[in-house]
Amino acid sequence: MTDFPTYRSLSAKIWSPVEKIIATRRDIACEIPVSIEYNCASYAVMMVTPADLADFVFGFSLTEGIIDRADDIIGLDIHQVEQGIVAAIEIRESCFEKLEDFKRQMAGRTGCGLCGADRLEHVIRPLPPVPESQPYTAAVIHQSMKKLRDHQPLNRATGAVHAAAFCDRAGNILSVHEDVGRHNALDKIIGHLMRENIDPLSGYVLVTSRCSFEMVQKCASAGLPLIAAVSAPTELAIDLADQTGVSLVALVRDDNMSVYADTRERLIRK
Incomplete structure (x- = not known):
């Protein structure tokens, strides 16, 4: 398998408010x-x-x-x-x-x-319910989301990619994958868990994007018990999370977050 470049340095022109044009180079994400x-x-x-x-x-x-x-x-x-x-x-x-x-x-x-x-x-295919798992605290989810910023080198270089991360119950980030597509980043995390034989019930997923129906569907397909997103979910995502038992947390920012689905009661305040 060949290694492929994930970004390239290309020329660009910066247009300033005073109409001064500055020639520069920017790291651009490869797609x-x-x-x-x-x-x-x-x-x-x-x-x-x-x-x-x-x-x-x-x-x-x-x-x-x-x-x-x-x-x-x-x-x-x-x-x-x-x-x-x-x-x-x-x-x-x-x-x-x-x-x-x-x-x-x-x-x-x-x-x-x-x-x-x-x-x-x-x-919208039928999916088996996600099994019961140990609870997670709001503080742990917040801490891991804050740490995620330090695990995104490609986005730091280009500002153009999403990340998905798998964390253990203590909030330690075990793996991060970046991609121009938020769905792709989550698929990469799921594939990593499969190839490394890591139990999906042993942790939870963070995503640096909105949480759409497909994101919840992927978590349910992989048996992931909880997804925490930095942006908002869609109505269909919430419905599917309720149906499959995926705990859905979104708008995880600063010191608050919104719990949209938690039929398995995995989330605790402390």
Whole structure:
């Protein structure tokens, strides 16, 4: 697997309020198309920051419902081509048959966006409830969110990427992944947990973005008990969190935060 650059230094012009133009150079985040192929069949092209791509592939495959566990992927080759990057993934035959069944159901159908009941049923698919876990304190979540700023070197250089982090119950940040896409950053964290055989119930996730439906769906797919976001959630995200038992905390800033879903009563004040 080749290492790919995550940012480049490019020229820019600074326009000041007094109309003075200053030539300079800025570090700019790289964004590259990654073609995802399962058993030689093309599935999707994602725009991704080219770092931690193996983690991304594992996490994406799980949260898309293509695999159920890490050993469902039996081969992975990530290589660069002229137009971008190809992630050639070999999955177990049972997983590929499930994927092929879905593709056959969709063949020949047309629509706009997410129109059509079958497509909506695939996107908003049933998910098992997240198991019970130990409680978390508000203070621990606040402390870990504040520490996260020191674990984002790519964003510090470019100001253009999101981060997702996995923390233990004491608030220690165990892993951070950055990406131009907030969904990608979370997939990378989930893939890291899978590949390192880390129990998702042993901690919680932080994200430096809003918490949309897809973010909660990914956490539920991975069995993550709690997601804490720096920005607000959407209504559908809250509904899904209630249904799956994911605890959803958002607007984690300064010394306060908003608890939108906590059916498992994981959060305590002290």
